[in-house]
Amino acid sequence: MESLLFPQAMLQPWDWAWIIDFLKGMMKPVAATAVVFLAVALSFYQKLGMELEMIVAILRAFIQLSIIGFVLQFIFNQDNAGWILLAYLFMVSIAGYTAGQRAKHVPRGMYVAGASILTGTAVTMFVLVVLSVFPFTPRYIIPVAGMMVGNAMTVTGVTMKRLREDIKTQINLVETALALGATPREATHEQVKRAAILALSPVVDNTKTVGLISLPGAMTGLIMGGASPLEAIQLQIVVMNMMIGAATISSIMVTYLCWPSFFTKAYQLETKVFSS
Structure with a gap:
């Protein structure tokens, strides 16, 4: 192949x-x-x-x-590991910047998104390499990392934007919870939940219907390259698994990293973040 x-x-x-x-x-x-x-x-x-x-x-x-x-x-x-790291960090940097641009009203959004994408994709890739799903070579790692980073970029951008919008819409409810002694996580639990579900739903739905509505890119590329359909589906299953893993970790991570911008050290909302 x-x-x-x-x-x-x-x-x-x-x-x-x-x-x-x-x-x-x-x-x-x-x-x-x-x-x-x-x-x-x-x-x-x-x-x-x-x-x-x-x-x-x-x-x-x-x-x-x-x-x-x-x-x-x-x-x-x-065939050098240093080039793998350089290419990977370049992709994460571009993805972080792009996701940050989608959530312009989130302070330091590009750094928050970049760190979240880095965490989600790095953890997922580490597990795949340790389990010998992929060898640690440029030919495998760079294309796989590119797919995960691109998917995580979309998820983190949507999560940040939706989380800020939900908190802004329900700012009185969040402030009441904080006044009653709730932590930022407790006060924004429902907003975090909705933002993560909204961002992750397309990934999950795509996984549910893969192969029934359309043949995914990785699978199609392998088949057109001469691989058998049975070989192609094996890779595609791995791809769908890693997409869900990286996207979920990145989405949850970005909610935690947003809090320093959304709340003060005294656990009060940063009203200037939600004023625009």
Whole structure:
């Protein structure tokens, strides 16, 4: 299976012949842009005003994925644990920044999200490596970490945003609980619960319907690469398991890390956080 997905020519550090194969392979992705031009034409006909945005998006996708492809090719050839850590921290940093932008009203949101994503994905990855589900090599760890980080990014962003909004909506109820001696966790238990459920529901629902509505990306990629469907489902089951694990840890972690911004040391709400 590995030889089908990564030809031997691509595994030689100084053999540049694979670049020619890469350029030849790009003919199909270029041909596939025909459907994008169809979408652009429909947007223009319906006066949606999204033509330029669609073109820019597909150009960015081409450039970004091509750069990432070359970077991963370099890292795979090095086969060094240091590159795994560097790539992983880069992904977590971008994910933390993006999640923080989604919850702009949460103070230091990008740092809170980044720490939560780092914790959730690192714990999950550690368990998978210890149990020998994946070997600790760039070829396995970086793609797997990318899937977990991307999923955890969405979950943490939604959790932070919803938690702040719920506390703001029910600020009188929370302040009453605090006045009666409740801790921040006790006073916001229902808000935390709702925020986590809302953020995690899409992940759980997707796991419930996997394979029934659509074939997931990892499974589809393996099948198209020549692997048997039985091999593909084994990997997909692992992927769905790690998604739930990393997302849940990240979501719960972010609620704890939000409290220093939401409450004072005297266990009072920071009203300026909820004023906007």
